[in-house]
Amino acid sequence: xxxxxxxxxxxxxxxxxxxxxxxxxxxxxxxxxxxxxxxxxxxxxxxxxxxxxxxxxxxxxxxxxxxxxxxxxxxxxxxxxxxxxxxxxxxxxxxxxxxxxxxxxxxxxxxxxxxxxxxxxxxxxxxxxxxxxxxxxxxxxxxxxxxxxxxxxxxxxxxxxxxxxxxxxxx
Amino acid sequence: xxxxxxxxxxxxxxxxxxxxxxxxxxxxxxxxxxxxxxxxxxxxxxxxxxxxxxxxxxxxxxxxxxxxxxxxxxxxxxxxxxxxxxxxxxxxxxxxxxxxxxxxxxxxxxxxxxxxxxxxxxxxxxxxxxxxxxxxxxxxxxxxxxxxxxxxxxxxxxxxxxxxxxxxxxxxxxxxxxxxxxxxxxxxxxxxxxxxxxxxxxxxxxxxxxxxxxxxxxxxxxxxxxxxxxxxxxxxxxxxxxxxxxxxxxxxxxxxxxxxxxxxxxxxxxxxxxxxxxxxxxxxxxxxxxxxxxxxxxxxxxxxxxxxxxxxxxxxxxxxxxxxxxxxxxxxxxxxxxxxxxxxxxxxxxxxxxxxxxxxxxxxxxxxxxxxxxxxxxxxxxxxxxxxx
Numbered sequence: 001x002x003x004x005x006x007x008x009x010x011x012x013x014x015x016x017x018x019x020x021x022x023x024x025x026x027x028x029x030x031x032x033x034x035x036x037x038x039x040x041x042x043x044x045x046x047x048x049x050x051x052x053x054x055x056x057x058x059x060x061x062x063x064x065x066x067x068x069x070x071x072x073x074x075x076x077x078x079x080x081x082x083x084x085x086x087x088x089x090x091x092x093x094x095x096x097x098x099x100x101x102x103x104x105x106x107x108x109x110x111x112x113x114x115x116x117x118x119x120x121x122x123x124x125x126x127x128x129x130x131x132x133x134x135x136x137x138x139x140x141x142x143x144x145x146x147x148x149x150x151x152x153x154x155x156x157x158x159x160x161x162x163x164x165x166x167x168x169x170x171x
Numbered sequence: 172x173x174x175x176x177x178x179x180x181x182x183x184x185x186x187x188x189x190x191x192x193x194x195x196x197x198x199x200x201x202x203x204x205x206x207x208x209x210x211x212x213x214x215x216x217x218x219x220x221x222x223x224x225x226x227x228x229x230x231x232x233x234x235x236x237x238x239x240x241x242x243x244x245x246x247x248x249x250x251x252x253x254x255x256x257x258x259x260x261x262x263x264x265x266x267x268x269x270x271x272x273x274x275x276x277x278x279x280x281x282x283x284x285x286x287x288x289x290x291x292x293x294x295x296x297x298x299x300x301x302x303x304x305x306x307x308x309x310x311x312x313x314x315x316x317x318x319x320x321x322x323x324x325x326x327x328x329x330x331x332x333x334x335x336x337x338x339x340x341x342x343x344x345x346x347x348x349x350x351x352x353x354x355x356x357x358x359x360x361x362x363x364x365x366x367x368x369x370x371x372x373x374x375x376x377x378x379x380x381x382x383x384x385x386x387x388x389x390x391x392x393x394x395x396x397x398x399x400x401x402x403x404x405x406x407x408x409x410x411x412x413x414x415x416x417x418x419x420x421x422x423x424x425x426x427x428x429x430x431x432x433x434x435x436x437x438x439x440x441x442x443x444x445x446x447x448x449x450x451x452x453x454x455x456x457x458x459x460x461x462x463x464x465x466x467x468x469x470x471x472x473x474x475x476x477x478x479x480x481x482x483x484x485x486x487x488x489x490x491x492x493x494x495x496x497x498x499x500x501x502x503x504x505x506x507x508x509x510x511x512x513x514x515x516x517x518x519x520x521x522x523x524x525x526x527x528x529x530x531x532x533x534x535x536x537x538x539x540x541x542x543x544x545x546x547x548x549x550x551x552x553x554x555x556x557x558x559x560x
Contacts, residue, residue, distance in 0.1 A: 003467060003469070004486070006443075006455050006486075016194060019192075025189065033192075034193045034194055038194050038199060041203075045200055121184075122184065125180050126181070126184040153176075
């Protein structure tokens with residue numbers, strides 16, 4: 001079987017880093033991001049023949065990712081999650097470098113956003129989805145995406161502005 | 172140059188430090204495959220073995236490198252003779268069920284040895300409980316439960332495969348033995364075995380590290396690394412030629428271990444090799460980008476001349492030692508190197524007509540035995556086509 005499966009592996013291998021980055025920035029939890037991406041690509045494999053014919057496969061996959069993430073949050077509240085593997089020890093926190101302070105403060109800024117704002121920001125800016133595509137992925141109206149994004153931007157700019165000022169004060 | 176706030180946020184999102192992904196594409200394929208089967212599976216297939224005869228005509232394609240073959244409807248429910256337009260006598264093929272020694276709604280024949288005598292497959296529910304079955308002259312034996320996911324069988328009836336945990340195994344003379352995983356690697360993927368008992372596969376380790384490996388069916392605890400780190404082996408021919416990849420390049424090694432790159436078709440960035448028999452190998456090249464996905468196109472190498480050609484099909488399932496290509500999806504088709512092709516007949520009692528009812532997975536060296544499965548009524552049943560010239 002060389003055709004559909006090869007296509008799938010090729011696509012997923014190429015997109016794995018961005019899918020994982022997207023998931024991590026949306027949820028801020030490395031384990032959860034791994035888990036959600038794993039489930040997303042498994043579901044993608046099951047539906048690959050259909051999905052690979054979609055007009056915009058990337059947008060479709062991001063939608064799957066968002067839904068899995070929402071499912072995951074819902075599940076973790078409602079029931080105990082059965083892991084298919086032994087939980088690994090806690091990963092060491094991502095080590096901040098001085099020159100990376102701004103990037104880290106972005107993570108901190110994201111951490112303070114409401115989930116909808118965070119999702120909207122990541123999909124619009126990192127994944128470069130259109131307003132319509134983001135709304136479809138999040139299952140809400142375009143107006144809602146606009147307002148979520150606007151609020152997220154205000155919060156993020158504030159944090160980044162503060163970092164800049166802090167940096168200036170240091171120099 | 173100043174960046175706008177928006178651009179800066181994009182740049183930050185792109186460069187924010189995120190942990191390394193720990194996601195396993197191979198596991199997604201395995202889990203997805205099972206889930207897909209589970210979704211299809213409802214009842215248990217009845218076990219009946221009936222033989223049907225059908226005369227298969229040959230049709231001439233516009234040369235192996237011509238236009239893509241037109242999409243063909245699934246097989247006719249009853250095999251009807253077709254007029255041959257190709258030189259030579261028509262080939263007569265019969266499709267018959269393979270017996271199922273154990274129950275299971277997902278019963279599929281995956282591969283056949285070069286002589287057509289031995290066939291390997293899986294029977295299970297589509298979950299991780301599938302048992303490997305070896306059919307010898309049509310007689311079924313179930314391998315020990317420690318063997319899962321058979322990959323290939325040789326002319327001596329040696330079966331090789333890889334368990335879900337990445338352990339390779341060989342089944343020979345009624346005994347199951349496990350293959351050594353080379354130190355520094357945590358898993359192997361076993362692909363092929365030749366008549367001498369040489370087993371080819373790839374060991375993988377942390378990160379993306381991997382290395383092509385050869386084992387011997389005699390001494391499964393010994394191994395030989397092939398080529399440099401970054402190599403991968405996906406096939407081995409009867410004379411011990413190993414095919415695979417070195418980095419992103421399609422590659423071959425002689426039985427002495429001398430490596431050489433295989434040609435990549437003009438205009439394509441790279442190619443991968445899937446399997447090899449006789450002087451032939453098949454693989455894929457990345458074709459056109461379709462809405463974010465890459466359409467992979469099948470290719471065939473002649474290992475003697477080094478020539479590579481694109482095949483005008485959506486995909487190929489196997490290559491015979493005589494160069495016949497098995498087009499397995501939709502309605503199974505066998506295509507000779509000269510471009511003549513023959514469609515394999517269906518079973519009269521199979522009513523399903525949609526493309527994908529029949530799948531063909533393996534072909535013998537003379538191209539006359541093909542193995543696969545029928546999917547109907549939520550169950551897969553193993554099938555063998557035997558042809559005569």
